[in-house]
Amino acid sequence: xxxxxxxxxxxxxxxxxxxxxxxxxxxxxxxxxxxxxxxxxxxxxxxxxxxxxxxxxxxxxxxxxxxxxxxxxxxxxxxxxxxxxxxxxxxxxxxxxxxxxxxxxxxxxxxxxxxxxxxxxxxxxxxxxxxxxxxxxxxxxxxxxxxxxxxxxxxxxxxxxxxxxxxxxxxxxxxxxxxxxxxxxxxxxxxxxxxxxxxxxxxxxxxxxxxxxxxxxxxxxxxxxxxxxxxxxxxxxx
Numbered sequence: 001x002x003x004x005x006x007x008x009x010x011x012x013x014x015x016x017x018x019x020x021x022x023x024x025x026x027x028x029x030x031x032x033x034x035x036x037x038x039x040x041x042x043x044x045x046x047x048x049x050x051x052x053x054x055x056x057x058x059x060x061x062x063x064x065x066x067x068x069x070x071x072x073x074x075x076x077x078x079x080x081x082x083x084x085x086x087x088x089x090x091x092x093x094x095x096x097x098x099x100x101x102x103x104x105x106x107x108x109x110x111x112x113x114x115x116x117x118x119x120x121x122x123x124x125x126x127x128x129x130x131x132x133x134x135x136x137x138x139x140x141x142x143x144x145x146x147x148x149x150x151x152x153x154x155x156x157x158x159x160x161x162x163x164x165x166x167x168x169x170x171x172x173x174x175x176x177x178x179x180x181x182x183x184x185x186x187x188x189x190x191x192x193x194x195x196x197x198x199x200x201x202x203x204x205x206x207x208x209x210x211x212x213x214x215x216x217x218x219x220x221x222x223x224x225x226x227x228x229x230x231x232x233x234x235x236x237x238x
Contacts, residue, residue: 126142199219
């Protein structure tokens with residue numbers, strides 16, 4: 001059998017803080033294998049079940065849950081301990097009624113929140129790439145690694161409200177003045193605010209968004225915000 005590239009473990013001291021693991025246990029911990037989400041912006045499924053949600057206490061128990069097909073991410077069963085769970089992913093666990101979504105919260109890149117089960121088939125997908133392929137068709141790339149050939153009128157930076165797991169676009173939220181956005185990284189991660197202005201990039205500066213987050217206004221690179229609604233978030237993110 002061909003070996004999958006990449007290490008299966010990571011030094012515990014090097015793990016991202018948002019994983020929620022202790023630093024004084026065994027030297028190594030399960031890591032994220034290459035996948036849809038960037039490695040530094042995802043939680044391995046074993047860590048999510050054991051340390052983030054604390055549903056089990058040992059890696060052996062986590063293996064039993066995951067290998068038994070009891071973990072669904074975006075409506076699909078994931079049987080890998082190393083599967084990366086990231087921004088806006090919806091997680092269901094067999095025999096548990098709670099449904100979770102990973103969102104930025106309280107300055108943390110990722111935190112699970114409980115959501116209404118009626119929302120488990122909807123997900124926000126940020127457009128990070130748009131290319132023209134053979135036949136003059138447009139292929140859209142999303143933040144979680146998905147890609148879709150579609151005629152939808154979207155630009156890089158916009159957000160698609162999609163039905164999962166089939167990735168059917170239900171609506172489009174433009175990243176523009178007046179849109180509601182959530183900050184996805186940095187010290188302001190998790191803050192929801194209104195876009196006051198979009199400033200186009202220059203040779204030395206990236207495209208930026210001026211956002212009113214209530215107590216103050218911040219100017220932040222547009223790649224660090226995600227449009228979540230027009231007047232208010234279209235799904236639960238807090």
